[in-house]
Amino acid sequence: MEKTEENNYNITDLMKEEKDLPEGTYKLGFKSVTKKGYRIDEWTGAWVATALIYQIVTGIILFFYYSQVDPYASTQYIINNVPFGHIILTSHLYMAYTMIGLVYFHMMRQWFVGSYKGKFRWLQWILGVFLFLLTVLTAILGYMLANTAIAMAALHIGLLFMQRSVIGRILPGALINWIEAIIVGNYTTTATFSHLLALHVAVLSTLMLAIFAAHFMLFERSGLASEKVEKGKMIPWFPTNLLYAVFSAIILIGIVLIFSATFPQTLTLAYGSLAYGTFPVPDWYITSVYKLMDVAGYGLSTGGVPLIIGILIFMLIIPFIDRYHKKGVLERPWITAFGIYLLIGISVMTIWGYSQPGLTQTRLLTEYMWWAITLVSFLPVYAMRFAKKDGDFNGD
Amino acid sequence: MNKDNNIKEPEKRAFLKGAGLSIAALLVGGLSMERYAVPKGRSVPVMDNFPLAILEDPNGNPITTSEVIEFAGASKTTKSSPILVFNYPLQDEPTFLIALRGIKITTPNTSPSSGFAPVPPGTDAPMDGIIYDSATNTSILAVSGICQHLGCVPPFLDYHPGQSVPFESQLIGYKLDGVGVQKWPDYGLIYCKCHGSQYNPVWGGRNLYNNGPAASPANHSLPQIMLATDSNDHIYAYGINSSNAVIRTHLKFPDGETHGAGVKNEDLTGGTAIRQSTRTTPTSLNKYSVTSLESVSPSSLDVNQSNGSIILYKTTVVSNENKDGLNWKGTF
Numbered sequence: 001m002e003k004t005e006e007n008n009y010n011i012t013d014l015m016k017e018e019k020d021l022p023e024g025t026y027k028l029g030f031k032s033v034t035k036k037g038y039r040i041d042e043w044t045g046a047w048v049a050t051a052l053i054y055q056i057v058t059g060i061i062l063f064f065y066y067s068q069v070d071p072y073a074s075t076q077y078i079i080n081n082v083p084f085g086h087i088i089l090t091s092h093l094y095m096a097y098t099m100i101g102l103v104y105f106h107m108m109r110q111w112f113v114g115s116y117k118g119k120f121r122w123l124q125w126i127l128g129v130f131l132f133l134l135t136v137l138t139a140i141l142g143y144m145l146a147n148t149a150i151a152m153a154a155l156h157i158g159l160l161f162m163q164r165s166v167i168g169r170i171l172p173g174a175l176i177n178w179i180e181a182i183i184v185g186n187y188t189t190t191a192t193f194s195h196l197l198a199l200h201v202a203v204l205s206t207l208m209l210a211i212f213a214a215h216f217m218l219f220e221r222s223g224l225a226s227e228k229v230e231k232g233k234m235i236p237w238f239p240t241n242l243l244y245a246v247f248s249a250i251i252l253i254g255i256v257l258i259f260s261a262t263f264p265q266t267l268t269l270a271y272g273s274l275a276y277g278t279f280p281v282p283d284w285y286i287t288s289v290y291k292l293m294d295v296a297g298y299g300l301s302t303g304g305v306p307l308i309i310g311i312l313i314f315m316l317i318i319p320f321i322d323r324y325h326k327k328g329v330l331e332r333p334w335i336t337a338f339g340i341y342l343l344i345g346i347s348v349m350t351i352w353g354y355s356q357p358g359l360t361q362t363r364l365l366t367e368y369m370w371w372a373i374t375l376v377s378f379l380p381v382y383a384m385r386f387a388k389k390d391g392d393f394n395g396d
Numbered sequence: 397m398n399k400d401n402n403i404k405e406p407e408k409r410a411f412l413k414g415a416g417l418s419i420a421a422l423l424v425g426g427l428s429m430e431r432y433a434v435p436k437g438r439s440v441p442v443m444d445n446f447p448l449a450i451l452e453d454p455n456g457n458p459i460t461t462s463e464v465i466e467f468a469g470a471s472k473t474t475k476s477s478p479i480l481v482f483n484y485p486l487q488d489e490p491t492f493l494i495a496l497r498g499i500k501i502t503t504p505n506t507s508p509s510s511g512f513a514p515v516p517p518g519t520d521a522p523m524d525g526i527i528y529d530s531a532t533n534t535s536i537l538a539v540s541g542i543c544q545h546l547g548c549v550p551p552f553l554d555y556h557p558g559q560s561v562p563f564e565s566q567l568i569g570y571k572l573d574g575v576g577v578q579k580w581p582d583y584g585l586i587y588c589k590c591h592g593s594q595y596n597p598v599w600g601g602r603n604l605y606n607n608g609p610a611a612s613p614a615n616h617s618l619p620q621i622m623l624a625t626d627s628n629d630h631i632y633a634y635g636i637n638s639s640n641a642v643i644r645t646h647l648k649f650p651d652g653e654t655h656g657a658g659v660k661n662e663d664l665t666g667g668t669a670i671r672q673s674t675r676t677t678p679t680s681l682n683k684y685s686v687t688s689l690e691s692v693s694p695s696s697l698d699v700n701q702s703n704g705s706i707i708l709y710k711t712t713v714v715s716n717e718n719k720d721g722l723n724w725k726g727t728f
């Protein structure tokens with residue numbers, strides 16, 4: 001008679017490396033890395049993931065008290081009457097800001113290092129671009145949920161934007177109508193907020209989580225772009241990697257909580273309020289896009305929208321058009337220069353959007369600006385590359 | 397065959413076929429999502445025609461023209477005047493109520509060609525749908541509070557009278573004591589802080605203003621809402637000036653924007669009706685038409701009816717402040 005298997009009460013064995021996997025097993029592993037893998041710039045993704053998890057947890061807590069029937073009042077109720085409501089709501093907001101900032105950081109870091117190269121990293125990069133889009137879209141929806149005046153202005157702008165910009169003019173009307181229906185239903189207040197809420201808490205966030213899972217598993221599959229496996233130097237995943245991840249998560253959350261406690265969020269004017277001297281400045285992560293729209297007098301069709309679509313397409317295909325064979329910032333000059341161009345462009349537009357809201361610039365001024373940014377980003381990169389080559393040559 | 401690739405060719409083909417079929421099935425099934433996402437009430441008009449609505453204060457009392465003039469009348473020397481807003485024709489559709497002292501808003505004597513040519517008011521009768529008080533030489537005007545550019549709403553779109561140049565307009569180059577294009581107009585402008593659209597209330601329903609230092613990104617005037625009074629001096633809104641564009645959020649897709657005569661038939665979909673009033677519909681209303689003051693019976697006004705009788709609606713006029721004992725502060 002066959003004997004039953006023994007129970008193993010030593011839970012830590014769970015974390016031991018599994019050696020004798022049966023033939024044909026499909027492996028998805030948590031990989032060990034060398035000491036170099038614990039460098040702080042290799043952990044940008046882990047922080048974004050931390051932010052995502054924190055948003056899910058606090059989002060669920062807020063979901064208990066938010067009501068799409070009375071969005072503004074229920075938000076006020078969370079702030080004033082729910083125990084810890086104010087700090088949870090504030091930290092949900094600040095973690096969203098942090099998350100977007102970290103997404104930018106994470107993305108630009110991979111851009112400059114060129115870590116979208118090799119193995120399945122091209123796919124990981126493409127999924128990353130979608131995650132970036134989803135993050136920003138989810139944030140915008142969240143910002144509309146409180147039914148503040150600025151939120152409703154943003155909703156109008158968003159809808160009319162789809163209709164009036166090139167997007168609306170190229171895509172068939174029925175499709176736009178459908179997208180609009182997904183966002184606002186039949187446009188009554190209740191329908192609008194039910195839809196916005198569903199999109200924010202379920203649709204986009206689930207999509208984000210799913211794509212994140214794929215993005216993460218692809219990372220575990222391809223490993224760190226910047227290091228090679230070295231025998232005898234690998235640090236076991238458990239407990240080092242796990243603890244490192246947990247500690248860095250705790251630190252990030254701690255920082256955000258400290259900020260939330262120090263600068264609690266104030267709810268802006270409710271939709272329907274009247275007051276002089278209110279500024280229609282959107283949240284910072286979208287200010288650059290907002291400013292692009294009224295810059296240059298190029299309008300929506302020929303200006304901002306095609307430009308943004310162009311940049312997104314460029315980002316999607318960058319793993320395929322980066323044909324440089326070497327790694328390193330100066331070895332891939334035009335990619336690096338374009339990355340700098342984007343960073344400066346986005347910052348300039350953001351600052352401009354804040355300092356001169358609602359101001360149409362002349363075409364000439366705008367053209368000067370873009371050419372200046374181009375010069376500032378391309379010239380130094382090529383100059384430094386030249387200098388470096390020159391130095392290498394003389395050094396030999 | 398690649399030697400690392402140990403999947404056999406037929407198996408691979410079967411897998412691809414299966415995957416392809418499932419994706420196709422998903423897509424076909426997904427199409428029915430369209431039905432789910434588009435609610436039944438979408439694109440079904442909330443009411444057949446523009447409502448006849450009496451304007452009330454937040455306490456439910458009808459407001460009078462003399463109250464509006466006294467409370468919010470703006471002249472050339474006004475630094476700030478209370479913002480008055482009511483929802484019309486549907487809920488969540490803000491409309492400005494503006495009173496201008498010392499001016500009779502008249503029908504422009506030229507038709508606006510491209511919208512860029514200045515349209516100076518003629519010297520004739522008051523414009524259609526304006527309330528003109530000859531005793532004080534004051535015009536009361538109602539225009540949509542939804543910007544014709546991308547739909548910004550009050551307080552980002554608001555009226556700044558002659559002596560108040562908002563910060564954003566100063567950035568464009570408007571000056572209080574400027575000359576030529578830089579001069580902030582005598583009665584100021586309705587200015588949209590979102591992207592800088594400008595509307596001149598003095599021009600009534602043809603208010604798109606492109607005569608300043610920078611052009612408006614919007615390319616239509618703010619639609620004019622028609623006003624009339626009854627024998628008690630109460631104010632009623634009864635439709636939209638059809639020489640104008642549609643309210644910005646009423647754009648119907650896929651056919652896009654309509655303006656001109658089609659405006660009246662523009663669908664009143666996507667929203668919630670304003671509330672019905674329990675008052676009785678007045679038997680006659682005074683309204684200014686292009687030619688003169690007329691007394692008309694409400695049934696001739698082409699407003700929303702049910703079984704041949706007019707339904708009277710109500711809408712609340714709210715302000716940003718309480719002033720001189722008038723408690724109109726509220727949210728629209």
Ligand code: FES
Nearest residue numbers: 543545546588591
């Ligand atoms: S929404 Fe008013 S100018 Fe753009």
